[in-house]
Amino acid sequence: MARITAGITSSHIPALGAAIQTGKTGDDYWGPVFKGYEPIRQWIKRPGNTPDVVILVYNDHASAFDMNIIPTFAIGCAERFKPADEGWGPRPVPDVIGHPDLAWHIAQSLILDDFDMTIMNQMDVDHGCTVPLSMIFGEPEEWPCKVIPFPVNVVTYPPPSGRRCFNLGDSIKAAVESFPEDLDVQVWGTGGMSHQLQGPRAGLINKEFDLNFIDKLIKDPETLSKMPHIEYLREAGSEGIELVMWLIMRGALGDKVEELYRFYHIPASNTALGALILQPEGMDAEPPAIREQVDA
Amino acid sequence: MSDKKERIDIHKYLAEFEDIPGTRVFTAQRARQGYNLNQFAMSLMKAENRERFLADEKAYLDEWPLTDAAKQAVLNRDYNAMIDEGGNIYFLSKLFSTDRKSFQFAAGSMTGMSQEEYAEMMLKGGRSPEGQRSKKGGY
Numbered sequence: 001m002a003r004i005t006a007g008i009t010s011s012h013i014p015a016l017g018a019a020i021q022t023g024k025t026g027d028d029y030w031g032p033v034f035k036g037y038e039p040i041r042q043w044i045k046r047p048g049n050t051p052d053v054v055i056l057v058y059n060d061h062a063s064a065f066d067m068n069i070i071p072t073f074a075i076g077c078a079e080r081f082k083p084a085d086e087g088w089g090p091r092p093v094p095d096v097i098g099h100p101d102l103a104w105h106i107a108q109s110l111i112l113d114d115f116d117m118t119i120m121n122q123m124d125v126d127h128g129c130t131v132p133l134s135m136i137f138g139e140p141e142e143w144p145c146k147v148i149p150f151p152v153n154v155v156t157y158p159p160p161s162g163r164r165c166f167n168l169g170d171s172i173k174a175a176v177e178s179f180p181e182d183l184d185v186q187v188w189g190t191g192g193m194s195h196q197l198q199g200p201r202a203g204l205i206n207k208e209f210d211l212n213f214i215d216k217l218i219k220d221p222e223t224l225s226k227m228p229h230i231e232y233l234r235e236a237g238s239e240g241i242e243l244v245m246w247l248i249m250r251g252a253l254g255d256k257v258e259e260l261y262r263f264y265h266i267p268a269s270n271t272a273l274g275a276l277i278l279q280p281e282g283m284d285a286e287p288p289a290i291r292e293q294v295d296a
Numbered sequence: 297m298s299d300k301k302e303r304i305d306i307h308k309y310l311a312e313f314e315d316i317p318g319t320r321v322f323t324a325q326r327a328r329q330g331y332n333l334n335q336f337a338m339s340l341m342k343a344e345n346r347e348r349f350l351a352d353e354k355a356y357l358d359e360w361p362l363t364d365a366a367k368q369a370v371l372n373r374d375y376n377a378m379i380d381e382g383g384n385i386y387f388l389s390k391l392f393s394t395d396r397k398s399f400q401f402a403a404g405s406m407t408g409m410s411q412e413e414y415a416e417m418m419l420k421g422g423r424s425p426e427g428q429r430s431k432k433g434g435y
Contacts, residue, residue, distance in 0.1 A: 013399070014398075014399065015398060015399065015400070018398070061386040061389065062334070062337075062338060062384065062386040062387040062389070062390070063341070066334070066335060066338045066387075067327065067330075067331050067334050067335055067338075067387075068335075084341070085341050085342070085343070086341065086389065086390065086393055087340055087341060087346070087389065087390040087391075087392075087393025087394050088393050088396075089343070155322060155384060155386055156322055156324070156327050156384075157313075157321055157322055157323045157324065158309070194422075196319065196403075196423075197385045197399060197402070197403045198319070198320065198375070198379055198385045198403065198406060199318045199319050199320055199376065199379065199406050199407075200317075200318035200376075200406060200407055200408060201316070201317055201318030201319050201407075201423065201428055202318075202403040202404065202406050202407050202414075202423075203403065203404070203407060203414060203417055203418055203422050203423040204422060204423045204424075204425055204428060205418075205421060205422025205423060205424075205425075206425045207421070209425070228304075229309075230309075230312045230313070233313065233316055233319070233321065234316055234425075234429040234430060235425060235429065238316075238319050238321060239385075266418075266421055266422060267418040267419060267421070267422055269398070269399060269400045269418070270399055270400055270403050270418065272422065
């Protein structure tokens, strides 16, 4: 049977993709960010840690979905997904190769579990999906695993509640565990952490909120999932609402998790960046040699 | 009904957004107001449209049913004014990407700070949430 072996969180900001493309990953500004990801890159290469499939939870940034169609939860069921042209031309990265059998199985299971999914058989994927792949897998000719893109609306209000996201994660776990093929599946929650990209309040960062969010996500996601939208907006900035997507990842890992790695850094362009590796109870992957890099 | 759920009061939910300083949440009302502006921005995902737009911005904008204020905001690259017209930053990103500008450029342009000042603020840890959470509460 398939099983969920780990959860990863990552930023997905386009500036990270641009830093890779322009060879700036070692400079004073971006160097610390890529150094912070290095333990994840090394960890995921180890035998047993590279997943067969990643369920990649992200938000589409007005690329696949315009103002005409706004699905709350969508799942990519296609064979492959091309990088979207977001105005700069498509990111020069490999196509994302899907896992249609697993994706359709998850879609069916989620619908039976009362999550009314939108099924995407054709979809371009934007930086929300491809930047985390670049940050964690580097610049390979082909991505080392299959990817099921899982877009969540956090752009047009209201986005789903944290509670709904957390419960969705739990249903994804059940769906994966009922898939008959023997597959290691990771769930990635992307976006965040605190940031605001609009208006006179742009540039808001709340380190205290972010680090508390990480602690709660690990130890008490049940309580965290009840946090209302207004609190995300007030505390973490208007785009900090992306953090509800981390609760989908967390819900998919079960009750207890082990924290294998934590990275937190300010700033990455307009944002505070958080990246984690979490492992469900009962998995026995060795953690990275460095367990934590958190800005003082 | 066996499992009665706790419902959120939608009026209270929406009203709270107005209490956040310097922020316009992309509600249904704004989504409706900005429909054409946002769809215009989406059209810039095609290279041929970007070329046509850059060659004659006004003519390109005139193909869209936009208010004069929205057109002027685009021509001026006034992102606060575009958001006032119902624009959303992720849609508008197609416009600043067409200009070869970054999210930091666009975000900074809305704060009244220079690009250098804004970048410097981010390097120093960003804008503090103190006093920025609630207009009424002042916290």
